[in-house]
Amino acid sequence: MTPEVAPNAVAAVSAARHWDRLMAMAAFGGFTDADGHPGVNRPACSPEDIAARRLLLGWGAELGLAASVDAQGNLFLRQEGVEPGLAPVMTGSHMDSQPNGGRFDGIWGVLAGLEAIQALRDAGVTPRRPIELVAWTNEEGGRFAPGCMGSMAWAGHSPRDTWDDVTDGDGVRFGDALSAMLASESDIPRRPLGVTAGGPAPFAYVECHIEQGPRLESAGLDIGVVTGIQGSRWFLVEIVGRTDHAGTTPLQLRRDAVQDMVRAINALNALMHDPADVLRFTIGRIEVSPNAGNTVADRVRFTIDCRHPDGAELDRRADAVAATVGEAMRTCTAYVTERFRAAPSVFAPLVQEAIQRAADAQGLASTRLPSGAFHDAQFMVPICPSGMVFIPCRGGVSHHPSEYSTPEQCANGVRVLTQVLADLASR
Ligand code: HGY
Ligand code: MN
Ligand code: MN
Numbered sequence: 001m002t003p004e005v006a007p008n009a010v011a012a013v014s015a016a017r018h019w020d021r022l023m024a025m026a027a028f029g030g031f032t033d034a035d036g037h038p039g040v041n042r043p044a045c046s047p048e049d050i051a052a053r054r055l056l057l058g059w060g061a062e063l064g065l066a067a068s069v070d071a072q073g074n075l076f077l078r079q080e081g082v083e084p085g086l087a088p089v090m091t092g093s094h095m096d097s098q099p100n101g102g103r104f105d106g107i108w109g110v111l112a113g114l115e116a117i118q119a120l121r122d123a124g125v126t127p128r129r130p131i132e133l134v135a136w137t138n139e140e141g142g143r144f145a146p147g148c149m150g151s152m153a154w155a156g157h158s159p160r161d162t163w164d165d166v167t168d169g170d171g172v173r174f175g176d177a178l179s180a181m182l183a184s185e186s187d188i189p190r191r192p193l194g195v196t197a198g199g200p201a202p203f204a205y206v207e208c209h210i211e212q213g214p215r216l217e218s219a220g221l222d223i224g225v226v227t228g229i230q231g232s233r234w235f236l237v238e239i240v241g242r243t244d245h246a247g248t249t250p251l252q253l254r255r256d257a258v259q260d261m262v263r264a265i266n267a268l269n270a271l272m273h274d275p276a277d278v279l280r281f282t283i284g285r286i287e288v289s290p291n292a293g294n295t296v297a298d299r300v301r302f303t304i305d306c307r308h309p310d311g312a313e314l315d316r317r318a319d320a321v322a323a324t325v326g327e328a329m330r331t332c333t334a335y336v337t338e339r340f341r342a343a344p345s346v347f348a349p350l351v352q353e354a355i356q357r358a359a360d361a362q363g364l365a366s367t368r369l370p371s372g373a374f375h376d377a378q379f380m381v382p383i384c385p386s387g388m389v390f391i392p393c394r395g396g397v398s399h400h401p402s403e404y405s406t407p408e409q410c411a412n413g414v415r416v417l418t419q420v421l422a423d424l425a426s427r
Pocket of ligand 3: 098105140399
C-alpha cells in the first residue's frame with residue numbers, strides 16, 4: 001500500500017470525535033484555577049489516572065483493539081495488520097499530568113494515536129504491519145520522580161524496580177501505587193515488560209505532542225517535524241543541619257539548612273550561568289523541615305533540573321553539581337543524588353521525512369525544530385527509528401491550566417499522524 005491510500009484515512013479523521021474524547025479525558029483530575037483556566041491534576045497511578053485509563057480501554061474495546069499492560073503499567077492497544085507477525089509501528093505518549101497541568105500535555109498524543117487508528121479503520125485501510133498505541137507510565141515525574149519510568153523500564157534503560165521505593169508527598173511508594181493500579185486492571189491481559197517481550201522490536205515509533213514552546217505559533221506554522229530532544233539531568237539535594245529556637249540561638253551556633261541552601265543555590269546559579277541562554281536550569285521544588293516560622297530548619301530538600309542540547313556541555317555543568325553544593329556548605333552536610341539522566345537524542349530521518357511528506361501532502365505549514373521538553377520518545381531512539389509530531393500551543397504555555405491547542409490544530413496533528421502511520425506500517 002502506498003501513501004496515496006492514506007488520503008482516504010486522513011479524510012476519515014473526525015476532529016469532533018477527537019476533541020470530545022480530549023475534553024472527556026480532561027475531566028479526570030480536572031479543576032478550575034484562580035484565573036478560571038481549566039487545569040488537570042492527574043498524577044501517575046492515582047485514582048484519576050486509573051479512571052482515565054479505564055475510559056481509554058473502553059474506547060479501545062469499542063474498536064476491537066487488543067489491550068495489554070506490562071509490569072510497569074505501560075498500557076497497549078493493538079491493531080493487527082495484514083501480516084500480524086511483522087514488527088509493529090508504535091505511537092503514543094503519556095496520560096499522567098503535572099500537578100498544575102493542562103488538558104493536552106501527553107494525553108493529546110495518546111488520543112491522536114487512537115483517532116488515527118480509528119480513521120484507518122473507518123477508511124477500510126489495514127496496513128501490512130500491526131499498529132500499537134501505548135500509554136507510558138509516569139512520564140511527568142510529578143508525583144514520583146523521575147519521569148519516564150514506564151518508557152525507561154520498557155526500553156531497558158533502567159531495571160523495572162529502580163524506583164519502587166520512591167515516595168510521593170504522602171509517603172506512598174511508587175511500587176505500591178503501581179501494584180494497586182495493576183490490581184485495578186486485573187481483567188486486562190498481561191504482557192511481559194520489554195522491547196521484544198510482546199513480539200519483535202517495533203519497526204518505528206511516532207509520538208504526537210504539543211510543542212510546549214512558542215515557535216510554531218509565533219511563526220504561524222501548523223506542524224513541527226521534531227529533529228530531536230535536548231539532554232536532561234535531574235538531581236535531588238538534601239541539606240542536613242539542626243533545629244534550634246529562632247529567638248534564643250545565636251547565629252554563630254546555628255546549623256541552618258535554609259541558609260546553606262541559599263549559599264548552594266547561589267553557587268549553582270554561577271555554575272549554570274549561560275550568557276547565550278541555551279542551558280536550562282530549574283529549581284522547582286523545595287521542602288523545608290520542620291517548616292515552622294520560629295524554628296531554625298534542620299533539613300531541606302530541593303530538586304535540580306538541568307538541560308542542554310549539547311551532551312558534553314550538559315555533562316560539564318551537571319558533573320560539577322555535587323562539588324558545587326558541597327563547597328557551598330558552611331555549617332550543614334549536603335547529600336546530592338542524581339535521579340534522571342537522558343542524553344540528547346536525534347530522531348531518525350525515516351520518521352522525520354515521513355512526517356514532512358505528510359505535512360506537505362496535506363498543505364500544512366511545517367518546520368524542523370528540536371524539543372526543549374523531554375518525552376518518552378527519547379528512550380525509543382536506541383530501539384527503533386523514532387520521531388515526533390508537534391502542534392502549536394497557545395503562547396507556548398504548558399505545565400499550566402491555560403495550556404491550549406485549538407480543535408483544528410489537534411486535528412491537523414492527527415491527520416499527519418494518520419498518514420505517517422499508514423506510510424510506515426505499509427513498509
Ligand atoms: O519535563 C518535561 O520536559 C516533560 O514535559 N515532562
Ligand atoms: Mn508530555
Ligand atoms: Mn510535561
